[in-house]
Amino acid sequence: xxxxxxxxxxxxxxxxxxxxxxxxxxxxxxxxxxxxxxxxxxxxxxxxxxxxxxxxxxxxxxxxxxxxxxxxxxxxxxxxxxxxxxxxxxxxxxxxxxxxxxxxxxxxxxxxxxxxxxxxxxxxxxxxxxxxxxxxxxxxxx
Numbered sequence: 001x002x003x004x005x006x007x008x009x010x011x012x013x014x015x016x017x018x019x020x021x022x023x024x025x026x027x028x029x030x031x032x033x034x035x036x037x038x039x040x041x042x043x044x045x046x047x048x049x050x051x052x053x054x055x056x057x058x059x060x061x062x063x064x065x066x067x068x069x070x071x072x073x074x075x076x077x078x079x080x081x082x083x084x085x086x087x088x089x090x091x092x093x094x095x096x097x098x099x100x101x102x103x104x105x106x107x108x109x110x111x112x113x114x115x116x117x118x119x120x121x122x123x124x125x126x127x128x129x130x131x132x133x134x135x136x137x138x139x140x141x142x
Contacts, residue, residue, distance in 0.1 A: 006066065013065050015107050023059035025049070035106045036086050077137075084136050094130035 016024055016032045026045045033040045052064050087095045087103060097116050104111035120129060122139055131139070 009066055009069055010062065013062050015109065023057075023061055024065065025059045029060075032107070035108070036103075037089070037106075038086065080137055080140060081133070083140070084133050087131075087136075094132050095136065096130050 013024070016028055018028045018031045019025075026042065026049060029045045029048065030040070030042070033045075049058060049060055052060050052068050054064055054067075055061070084095070085091070087099050089099065089102075097120070100116050100119055101111045104115065120131070129135075
């Protein structure tokens with residue numbers, strides 16, 4: 001994992017850390033899942049934290065988050081399809097720039113055109129392209 005990827009993961013972690021305490025707790029995860037349109041139980045969230053929290057503090061540190069992200073670089077197609085559906089809410093078969101902007105807004109961010117173009121570049125797409133599932137799969141394996 002290169003330095004730029006770590007910086008991007010830090011930004012994602014910060015987005016998820018809704019109470020700005022530098023750790024992800026059950027409230028942070030519940031809020032993030034809710035913003036993404038995913039309904040999840042408190043017990044499932046606790047299981048996620050337990051599986052990731054190496055220090056048994058009931059919270060996920062950035063290092064835990066980074067370790068899990070690095071080890072989760074290989075997803076099964078079914079898992080990727082489920083993640084893809086979060087972005088492709090209208091089931092068009094692709095993710096548009098508008099879909100990406102809405103996801104940023106759902107997470108409480110104010111995306112600009114540069115943010116969106118950078119994401120498209122990560123998927124090796126032009127600024128006007130849509131992200132297909134094949135593109136998404138390539139992007140997730142980087």
